[in-house]
Amino acid sequence: MRKGILGLLSFLLVLGVLAGCSGEKSNADSKDGKVVIDFWTFWGSETRRPIIEKIVKDFNDSQDKIEVKHTFLPWGDIWTKNLASVAAGSPADVIVNDINSVAQRAENNQAEDLSKYLDDSFKENFYPHLWEMVLHDNKPYAVPFNTDTRLLFYNKEAFKEAGLDPEKPPQTWAELEEYAKKLDVKNGDKFERFGFYPLWGSTGAPAWMASADDGKGFIEDGELFINTPKKLDALNWLLDWQKHYGEKNVQAFKAEFGSEQANPFISGKVAMYIDVGTFYTQIRDYGKDMEFGVAKIPAYDENSKHWADGGGFVVEVPKGSKHPKEAVEFIKYLTGKDAQQYWGEKNYDNIANIEGAEAVAKSLDGQAKEVYELTVENLKVTNLYPVPLEYPDYQNRINPHIDKVFAGKMSPEEALERAEADVKKLKK
Template sequence: MWKIKKIKKMIALLLAGVLLLTGCGGGAAKYGPVNKNGQQGVSKDGKLHLTFYFPVQVGGETAKLIENICNDFSKEHEDIVVDPIYTGNYDDTVTKIQTAIQGGTPPDVFVSLATQRFTMASTGMAMPLDELIEEDGEEGQAYINDFLDGFMEDSYVDGKIYSIPFQRSTMIVFYNKEMFQEAGLDPEQPPQTWDEMIDYAVKLTNKDHYGVGIALNSGSAQWGFTALALQNSENGENLATEDGFHVLFDTPGNVEALQMILDLQQKYKCMQPGIVQWTDLPTQFLAGQVGMIWHTTGNLANIKENADFEFGTAFLPAGKRQAAVTGGGNFYISNGLSKERQKAAWEFIKFATDTKRAAQWSLDTGYVPTRQSCYDTDMIKEYYKDFPQAKVAYEQIAISGCELTTYGVSEIWRVLNDHIQAAVTKDMTPEEALKEAQIQAEEILEEYE
């Protein structure tokens, strides 16, 4: 264990060293040639080019929409060009950012999971944004205050703001109203509790489709399980402490929650057996292979566009209490940039999260509008009036908590997800799986204290 810790610390120090080197000389990293005025990264066209890494984790035309935002910004800012680079899913994006940093060419701005905030801060991959906010004076503070508390709460590390909410979501229930009617269920009364969900799922299940789908694959299981933990803990505790140094995996409430998921598969046989894949659920739902799914509001536009049946949305059902989980990506600015590049990246972030643009982004994607002022716009008011399924996400934010967030979060996720899968495949009982996950996660987190 000591050797593993030492190796990890050496890697962290190496990464920090790369960041320092790329930031030397007033932040002059390898961003391209320097012109006669000392501006770095200015191309032959005389413009400052910003590199923007972005992931796409949901279906639809999200990548094209991102490109449109970048093009619109460049049209309004004639001296700055934002070059968007699609970097795969969120995990792929973190890997590519690390590779770029080690090569001395980090992206100027990037979107990564809000849950990566401790990692971004501790490794120096991202810079705190407080100074940029302060430089905007009252306008800067008003800008920050306008974001929904449920999204801003996971932008902070040690009291400093490291990221700005962008493509944010919450997990909700999507359900097929036609299947509800065929099963003798009221299509306007989705399940409110775990017991009701089990009852509904059993009634919905037949030879053609399962009643419910909840993702259990690595990289996604932790999101749904965070919701289950929030719903079934004694006092609303999450899966980790707020400081990111400890996990709370093996509580009685969490063991009970994992057993409930296994019962859906093994006892009631109303959920697909084995490891249910996150990316498969929307396709299965649209194909009529499952009556209810727990999934991101980021897929709302995709489902709305492609469903050939009437569907509804609802809050996640309650265990001991009703609760849900937030997720999705935030904007970060890479550490070690010149002041000029910092300011240009900051202007782009503010542009992309402008009230009207954030509202339009919600309409186009299904992600939740991140700013309170969005809900005062005519476009959101009309959208919710015409498509009330979308309003469920906003209403649920008030009872939502952050997705599992710790230092070294990717490794912690892997530990939890691997052990959830061990329980699914019957290699371990829920109690054994979560106890072992607790031990392994705490050993990993010791090095960060």
């Protein structure tokens, strides 16, 4: 009898615990009759956190069915914790994630298919090259939020010194070389100013190689374009720049780079420089009324486009979200014209919503407007390179070989041959 009573008490105790857990979950998932959704970002800086939290507040105040809770997680940690929470079955409802790897997460069942919540016309709100990045098997698994593109920034005062027209930046690689040599300032064997160095700034060898090859990345639709004649030509061209300046001079200059004030372009050490459009804010804040211009990145030759590469972030619903429908309602607001315009204006950032981006450009004036308008126009020739499902680790198979070229340990021909052979081994 005593055992029966104890058993009954134990059973009731378990029921109580479960009821308590259920109550806690219910309270976590609802507030004043509203569905509560958890929104994870890595925007915790003094600049960006107030902006995203203002957007969240505006959404919460705009309706009475959903309450968004913003959770900040540090860069890097956010994605590790996302994967862990998805595996545990307790993910966030909305998360900011990398645009280049959407298909990877969709394939690995780590993100929700959003097609059931979005109508066919929704994609018209976004730049086509960004919308393509969120598709897997022709279904959207995320929505584009922001992006970037690269421009050529050039020092107009240095142009005047060198006898160059400050209103006519170089248009081709050949002109870029010609201008750079005129802009070089040398004292004996040392350079006091570089006219241009293609591997400094927000760019790298893969971007130049793609530009030479009609915008094609290393892998397009599952086909390899690593060891191609144009990419070999580009790699040799890049190596020629290092030979022109000398590896010691390149490394000595690079060692001086540091804070915004020590940026080689802002400090006058480099006359032409490639960076994302938001680099304008560093010049504005630290350039002391620097006279500069912006242009599209010079084309491979007269018959080529002014290609640029870009990146960006998306908002998506992690697999297993308890409230995917409500999460998508918030995503629609977050990527709508008004929220996007607010983010773009306050952060001087390129946004994914076309109408919002055009509104930001109209709201600006002076050189801020000039630079932003060019970034918007440049998005038409900006390529993003998604991580291929067949070759997920391809960059780590290519980059070490390219690095060896500049270290003098491998010829460009051998580097591309070995890189392509190594990538082929990755195919599933």
